[in-house]
Every structure is written in structure tokens, then in C-alpha cells.
Amino acid sequence: MILALAGGVGGARLANGLAHVLPAGELTVAVNVGDDFTHLGLPICPDIDTVTYTLAGRNNRELGWGVSGESWAFMDELKALGGPDWFNLGDRDLAKHALRGEWQRQGWTLSQVTAELARRQGIPHAIVPMSDDPVRSMVLTDEGELPFQDYFVRRRCEPRFVSIRYAGAEQAKISPGLAEALADPALEAVVVCPSNPVLSIGPFLAVTDIAAALRARRVPCVAVSPFIGGEAVKGPAAKIMRELGEEPGAASLVGHYAGIVDAVLCDHADPAAGQTLGGIAFHAADTLMRDDADQQRLAHEALALARGLA
Amino acid sequence: MILALAGGVGGARLANGLAHVLPAGELTVAVNVGDDFTHLGLPICPDIDTVTYTLAGRNNRELGWGVSGESWAFMDELKALGGPDWFNLGDRDLAKHALRGEWQRQGWTLSQVTAELARRQGIPHAIVPMSDDPVRSMVLTDEGELPFQDYFVRRRCEPRFVSIRYAGAEQAKISPGLAEALADPALEAVVVCPSNPVLSIGPFLAVTDIAAALRARRVPCVAVSPFIGGEAVKGPAAKIMRELGEEPGAASLVGHYAGIVDAVLCDHADPAAGQTLGGIAFHAADTLMRDDADQQRLAHEALALARGLA
Numbered sequence: 001m002i003l004a005l006a007g008g009v010g011g012a013r014l015a016n017g018l019a020h021v022l023p024a025g026e027l028t029v030a031v032n033v034g035d036d037f038t039h040l041g042l043p044i045c046p047d048i049d050t051v052t053y054t055l056a057g058r059n060n061r062e063l064g065w066g067v068s069g070e071s072w073a074f075m076d077e078l079k080a081l082g083g084p085d086w087f088n089l090g091d092r093d094l095a096k097h098a099l100r101g102e103w104q105r106q107g108w109t110l111s112q113v114t115a116e117l118a119r120r121q122g123i124p125h126a127i128v129p130m131s132d133d134p135v136r137s138m139v140l141t142d143e144g145e146l147p148f149q150d151y152f153v154r155r156r157c158e159p160r161f162v163s164i165r166y167a168g169a170e171q172a173k174i175s176p177g178l179a180e181a182l183a184d185p186a187l188e189a190v191v192v193c194p195s196n197p198v199l200s201i202g203p204f205l206a207v208t209d210i211a212a213a214l215r216a217r218r219v220p221c222v223a224v225s226p227f228i229g230g231e232a233v234k235g236p237a238a239k240i241m242r243e244l245g246e247e248p249g250a251a252s253l254v255g256h257y258a259g260i261v262d263a264v265l266c267d268h269a270d271p272a273a274g275q276t277l278g279g280i281a282f283h284a285a286d287t288l289m290r291d292d293a294d295q296q297r298l299a300h301e302a303l304a305l306a307r308g309l310a
Numbered sequence: 311m312i313l314a315l316a317g318g319v320g321g322a323r324l325a326n327g328l329a330h331v332l333p334a335g336e337l338t339v340a341v342n343v344g345d346d347f348t349h350l351g352l353p354i355c356p357d358i359d360t361v362t363y364t365l366a367g368r369n370n371r372e373l374g375w376g377v378s379g380e381s382w383a384f385m386d387e388l389k390a391l392g393g394p395d396w397f398n399l400g401d402r403d404l405a406k407h408a409l410r411g412e413w414q415r416q417g418w419t420l421s422q423v424t425a426e427l428a429r430r431q432g433i434p435h436a437i438v439p440m441s442d443d444p445v446r447s448m449v450l451t452d453e454g455e456l457p458f459q460d461y462f463v464r465r466r467c468e469p470r471f472v473s474i475r476y477a478g479a480e481q482a483k484i485s486p487g488l489a490e491a492l493a494d495p496a497l498e499a500v501v502v503c504p505s506n507p508v509l510s511i512g513p514f515l516a517v518t519d520i521a522a523a524l525r526a527r528r529v530p531c532v533a534v535s536p537f538i539g540g541e542a543v544k545g546p547a548a549k550i551m552r553e554l555g556e557e558p559g560a561a562s563l564v565g566h567y568a569g570i571v572d573a574v575l576c577d578h579a580d581p582a583a584g585q586t587l588g589g590i591a592f593h594a595a596d597t598l599m600r601d602d603a604d605q606q607r608l609a610h611e612a613l614a615l616a617r618g619l620a
Binding site: 040041069070071073074075076077080081082083084090091092093094095096098099101102105117120121 | 351352381383393400401402404405415
């Protein structure tokens with residue numbers, strides 16, 4: 001049994017690699033909910049959806065997000081009617097949001113909704129939210145505090161990132177699926193996917209019992225760095241790191257993952273490669289995932305690193 | 311100023327004729343809300359939408375309902391995910407439902423939402439719901455009581471119609487727009503469109519102050535019969551009339567409209583043509599509306615009949 005912690009696109013890629021190299025049922029992907037929000041009355045879970053579509057082989061490769069075969073008649077009409085058009089909702093994607101809302105109104109937890117949507121899309125592994133409780137990333141910028149999607153989508157990460165707070169994290173509990181995975185005697189390793197340490201993995205660590213359960217684990221925990229050549233492969237991680245006064249590179253993970261992660265796979269050219277910093281051993285690897293083969297190769301390398309630490 | 315009372319497709323056709331033969335701003339169309347319901351969290355107003363799309367010239371003529379240029383990716387995906395697929399929601403139509411829900415959550419009344427959606431679609435007349443309060447048609451059938459859309463769409467009107475109750479009608483108030491139209495000194499006539507007397511006009515008359523205001527009006531009220539040759543041009547009116555033990559023809563309107571309507575335009579072949587029944591004078595006309603020209607011709611005839619009564 002392997003547990004992966006993931007945010008959006010980068011995390012979903014490694015999770016997909018793990019999903020393909022592990023036997024059915026031997027992977028649990030716990031997913032960030034800090035990006036979740038309600039839009040037009042619909043509960044939107046961007047990271048859960050990205051992971052689910054990717055593991056279902058349905059991710060939209062042209063767009064880099066959303067579902068394949070997407071169409072945009074809803075948005076066209078919404079714009080024509082003068083509705084809020086800053087957040088793109090595809091026609092197919094909407095069906096899943098509507099169904100999630102329907103199930104939640106019937107009393108289903110986010111864990112139940114997420115498991116059922118994954119099952120109905122034929123995914124043979126477990127996808128679980130990190131928590132069934134709302135944890136909402138709020139970004140303090142030089143223009144004031146912005147809810148995550150306002151910062152990320154509406155403002156395209158343009159305001160300067162000052163700090164982040166994970167609203168609701170104090171009250172939130174670890175999800176049953178994540179708790180069970182961490183307590184499973186068959187658990188072999190935890191893999192922190194190459195996701196944004198602040199936006200995607202930060203919300204996990206802000207929930208007291210998730211952080212405690214991760215610290216109390218008895219198996220190796222390895223991370224894959226999301227940085228290559230001082231930039232993030234995808235998303236605003238490098239910009240945010242620079243605005244926080246940190247160098248965007250694997251070494252910046254120390255401040256976020258110390259006490260949790262035992263070893264990191266980072267790019268060959270990363271200055272941290274070959275070093276041990278803050279108790280974390282940095283190992284060089286080819287961390288760019290261009291295709292399915294790359295995802296599976298990197299998954300194998302992460303598992304090999306973890307098994308070597310056991 | 312003309313006030314039209316309308317349900318769905320047949321009502322929308324005559325309302326559209328009136329909209330084209332009257333100067334901008336001189337028509338108020340008050341619309342049935344008895345068919346309204348909430349589906350997948352979205353507030354759906356089938357009759358208001360049919361009237362609005364028709365007056366905007368956007369009604370889908372191939373389907374006979376919904377908006378032109380519609381697509382179905384949402385429904386495809388919803389079916390693939392095993393969601394409820396008995397009620398068809400087009401991709402474009404969804405945008406309007408989502409916007410209506412958003413505005414209602416912000417505290418807008420149905421009147422405000424309806425007026426704004428009509429304005430944004432360029433309609434130069436007033437479209438108002440009969441009431442801002444929920445009035446929901448509940449159909450008692452030989453298989454028990456069914457909410458209207460369950461009877462109409464899910465069960466395709468197959469169960470035998472026993473009776474109807476308009477849940478909420480006792481508490482509901484007339485909408486501001488309908489009250490104002492009826493109180494307007496410039497009001498010249500009321501036109502009851504060729505809509506189902508039980509399903510579409512019944513909800514109006516079940517609301518105490520709507521019925522009272524209609525009875526207290528000082529202007530002629532004319533109706534157009536929805537029946538031609540013992541059948542309804544569209545919808546289940548004839549089947550329902552037969553199940554209620556009534557002959558589906560203009561004379562069946564007497565039991566529903568006596569005390570409200572002064573005169574009825576009915577098909578030339580209708581047995582009631584030329585008669586006066588229950589105080590209502592039945593006048594023969596060509597009541598089939600095949601195209602815009604028919605709609606406008608029938609609108610002119612209804613107005614001429616009303617003006618002749620003034």
C-alpha cells in the first residue's frame with residue numbers, strides 16, 4: 001500500500017504514474033481541498049477533479065486542465081447573459097459539479113462523493129480528500145486578502161503573495177480515508193507528489209491531526225520536487241517562492257517538509273541534489289514528466305527511493 | 311396596455327404574436343409558475359423560459375422547447391456518470407438556470423430575475439411571474455400524487471389524471487408586475503393565451519388575490535381555446551380533460567374560466583363556435599399558429615374581439 005499526497009496537475013501526473021505501476025487497490029491518493037470553492041451554487045474541487053480525470057485517463061491534454069472532449073456552450077451563454085465569466089466551467093465538467101452538489105445536499109460527505117465519482121469513472125485505486133471539512137486557502141497579497149480562486153484564476157496570481165492562511169484548518173479533521181491509509185499496517189511509504197508546497201501540500205500540514213498522523217507514521221516519506229531550473233513545471237510555485245524571499249528550488253522544501261519528509265527526488269541540476277539539508281536527503285532524478293512513460297519511470301524511482309529507506 | 315396570461319408553448323406563441331403587433335412596452339405577459347421546480351439544485355421555470363426564449367426569437371423550433379443552438383454535453387456526461395437523466399438540461403439553458411439561482415441566493419425575487427433575463431435578451435415588453443411565491447402543481451393520479459415534472463416529464467403524463475392541487479397557492483401573493491398591470495388605468499384588455507386551463511391557467515386562479523384582481527378588472531377578458539378538433543395543439547390538455555370526464559373542446563373552458571373570461575376565440579369546427587355558454591361568447595377563428603404570421607394574425611383577432619367588447 002502506497003499513500004500519495006497530491007495537489008493539482010503536477011501531483012496528478014505522479015499519482016497517475018503510481019496508479020499504473022501499482023496493482024489495483026494498492027494506492028490511496030489524498031488530495032488537497034484548499035482550492036475548493038462554491039461558484040454559481042456548485043461545489044468545485046479543482047484538485048480532486050484533476051486527479052480523478054487524470055487517473056481515469058480523461059484529463060484534457062490540450063488545455064492542461066479539465067476533462068477531455070470538453071465544450072463551452074454554457075460559458076458562451078453565461079457570457080451572453082452577462083453572468084460571471086471569470087471561472088471557466090465546461091459543459092461536461094458541470095455535470096460532475098452538479099452531481100456532487102446533489103449528493104452533498106443528500107448528506108453525502110466529500111469522501112463519499114469523491115469515491116463514487118472515481119468508481120463511476122473506473123478508477124481502481126482510492127482517491128480521498130485530505131478532509132471532509134472545509135479548509136480554504138486565503139492568500140494575503142499586497143492588494144489585501146483574496147480567496148484562493150480569486151487570487152489564482154480571477155487575478156492570475158498577479159498580486160504579490162505575502163502569506164497564506166488555511167481558513168477552517170483548526171476545526172478540520174483528517175478524512176477517514178487518509179486516516180485509514182496512514183494507519184494501515186500494509187502501508188509501505190508516503191509519497192508527497194510534486195505539488196506546490198504552499199498551496200497544495202500546505203493545507204494538509206495545517207490540519208493538526210493530518211500533520212500529527214504524518215509525523216507519527218512508521219514508514220518512509222519521500223517527496224518529488226516541483227522545481228526544475230528555478231521554475232515550477234506548472235503553476236505559480238516559483239513566483240510565490242520568490243515573493244516569499246525563498247529561492248525556487250528543492251532546498252526551499254526543507255522549510256515546508258522538515259519533520260515529515262525523509263528524502264526528496266529533485267532535478268539533476270538542482271543545487272540541492274546530492275546534499276542533506278534539514279535532515280532531508282536530496283537525490284537527483286529526471287523529474288520532468290512529459291508523458292505516461294515519464295510518470296511511471298518517476299513513480300518507480302520514488303518507490304525505489306522509499307523502499308531503500310525502509 | 312395589454313395583459314396576457316400564459317403557460318408554456320401555446321401561450322408563448324400567442325404572447326409572441328401580441329409582442330409583435332403591440333408597440334414596445336405595451337404588453338405584460340404574466341406567466342404560470344406551477345410547473346417550476348428545483349432540479350440538481352437549479353431553479354427551473356419552464357413556462358417563464360419558454361415565453362422568454364420565444365419573445366427573444368431564441369426558441370428552439372426543431373425541438374419545440376428550449377433555446378435554439380442548444381447542445382447536450384452536460385446531459386451526455388451526467389448520463390455517463392449515472393446521474394439523474396430524466397429531465398433534459400441543455401448546455402446553454404443551464405447558464406440561465408445557474409444565473410437565476412445565483413441571483414436568487416443574492417436575494418432577488420423571481421420577478422426581478424425574470425425581468426433582468428428578459429432585458430438581457432432584448433425583449434421590449436414585460437415578462438412577469440404570476441407570483442414570486444412558490445405555487446407547485448401536484449397531480450393526483452391513479453398511481454398517487456406526483457409533483458408536476460414527475461407527472462409531465464418523468465412519467466410522460468401516462469398515469470391517469472384524477473385531480474390537481476396547487477401547493478402553496480393559499481399563501482401565495484400576486485406578483486407586483488401582475489398586480490400593477492391589472493391596476494394600470496391604461497390597461498385595455500386581458501388575453502388568456504391558448505394554454506392548458508388546468509395546468510397553466512389553473513395556478514393563477516388558485517391564488518386568491520390573482521383571482522380577485524382578475525374578477526375586479528374593468529376591461530374585457532378574452533381567451534383563445536387551446537383545443538382544435540378535440541385535441542390540444544400541444545401538450546396533454548386533451549388527455550387530461552378526457553380523464554376528468556370533460557370533452558376536450560372550447561366548451562370545457564366554461565368550467566374553468568366562468569366569471570373571468572368574457573369571450574373565447576375557438577376553432578371554426580369547435581361545437582361551441584357561435585354559442586354563448588355560461589356567460590362566455592364563443593367566436594370562431596383560425597386558432598392554429600403554424601408560424602409568426604399566424605401568431606400575429608391571431609393576436610390581432612384577439613385584440614379586435616376584446617376591443618369590440620369594450
